[in-house]
Amino acid sequence: MSTAFFDATNNAQLRSCLFEVRETKSSGRGVFALQDIPKGTALIEASEPVAWVIYDEYAKEVCAQCYAYDRGRTWKMRDNAKGIVFCSHDCQVAWLTKSPEDECIAREEIQKLLKKKHKSTDQIIDKNAHRPSVEEIEQYWELAERTAQDIRACRLSLGATKKQRKAMQNAQDAVIEEPYLMWYIFEGLVRARSDVEGWRSLEQLAVNTQPYKELSDLARSTQVYLSLLAVVPKTFLPYVTQVLIRSLEGHSSVNVFGLRSLDERGEIGDAGSECFGYGLWPVASYWNHSCAPNVQKKRTGRMWRFWANNDIAKGQELCISYLGGDERSMEVVDRKAQLKDVWGFDCACSKCLDNN
Ligand SMILES: C[S@@+](CC[C@H](N)C(=O)[O-])C[C@H]1O[C@@H](n2cnc3c(N)ncnc32)[C@H](O)[C@@H]1O
Known part of the structure; x- marks a missing residue:
């Protein structure tokens, strides 16, 4: 080759x-x-992949390490605290070997937040919905950034103001409507931290400057940003940035591959394969x-x-x-x-x- x-x-x-x-x-x-x-x-x-995610409804059926899926069978080797499962001991070991401690803690904090607030919504795409313009996207992110500064200040300084504490509390209490988006963004940030070259290669890809189909998608992304800031360990905070998240979303929008179930020959069959996630x-x-x-x-x-x-x-x-x-x-x-x-x-x- x-x-x-x-x-x-x-x-x-x-x-x-x-x-x-x-x-x-x-x-x-x-x-x-x-x-x-x-x-x-x-x-x-x-x-x-630079980033990947398994949809919530498949979380117990797809191995987090090798994406093995067996016609909906639930894998027995579970790490409930992190919301992941493995098809074998080898996969679990491979996963743990490459995951630093603060990354494991971050996963557990995210899982706690999602368990507490998880509200599953069937994604109905309204084809007539308004795709946010470049200006609207800027405005939303600018507004989120002000709150983000308060959350950062609350986490990093001893004498946080009432406003900063409130911003932090709101982010911890927020309803995350799309858990998969939170996991996808988190995976991307993990790679942004651990693989500078990989991230650079992502930034060379085709980009969509309007990656959100509706205003609600944009609102969900900014909420994920704020909630991640509120829960990940402090060592992760430098990577939870609007710049990295927007870059990930803009590039992902036109470059991701669906993760589909394979048939017994290891092929994606012509029909009947299930899409259980995606990656970049x-x-x-x-x-x-x-x-x-x-x-x-x-x-x-x-x-x-x-x-x-x-x-x-x-x-x-x-x-x-x-x-x-x-x-x-x-x-x-x-x-x-x-x-x-x-x-x-x-x-x-x-x-x-x-x-x-
Ligand atoms: C994964 S990227 C492929 C590489 C990309 N053309 C680039 O410049 O980096 C996907 C994007 O390429 C363009 N593209 C791919 N196949 C196409 C086709 N058959 N017709 C028109 N545009 C296409 C679309 O803009 C699409 O969103």
Whole structure:
């Protein structure tokens, strides 16, 4: 397999001897073959996500270390205090080995907050809802930052004012409507602290400056910010920042991969696979989508592998499919609508352009 890496000397650009990243006519940057690539050639392995989350309803069924899921079976090895489960002793040990003590404490504090206040909501997306503008996003975050300063002051100084104590109390009492968002943001901040290079590679990815579908999404994110500030150990406070959270959300909006159940062959079947979470793998985030993809992907544990699905000629763009499970067999109109709705773009792949 060719080794793909982020070239630190060249603005963390993704490089490999098989392909390069460059501008396309209509889809931002894309990945292009630098030589003829025979079918079956391994292209990239993406090992660790920068951030990931398992949806609340799958929390007891998906291993926090290797994402193993067995048709809804509940894994026995549980760490209830942290809200995670493991499929094996090895996974539990692997997890604990890489988790510093303050990170474990942070998880337990977050879990306590969510248990106390958890209010599960079925996410109904109102397609007519108003997507917050760049100005509205700034305003919300500016307002949150004022409260954030009070919470920080309350946590870091001995003589906190009444206002600062109140801000802290409110953040501790807040209802977190989307636990998965809190966990996703926390995971990202953990990586921002432990893996500077990984974070830099995230910042090179395509970004959405309006990542919130509705004002309520924006309100939820700022609430997660304030509540994290109120509960994580003090050693974590320097990483709970608006800058890091907004960067994570803006980049995640157009780059995450769904975590789907695998069938007995370890494949994501054409139908019936369940989406139990999502994650962000920067090295795997340069492929554009095609409705006739020439690159195939497969997840094993935390690792994504990509290989050529066809013979690919030098100069051709390498694309994956962003669609999963049942979506793959959709009719063209539904497929395009799905890409527009979930990903926010009008598909400009060669198959769709030919259909036009
Ligand atoms: C994971 S990124 C792919 C890399 C990205 N083009 C870049 O410049 O870094 C996903 C974004 O690429 C663009 N994109 C990917 N596939 C596309 C397609 N078939 N048609 C139009 N835009 C596409 C969309 O803006 C999408 O949100």
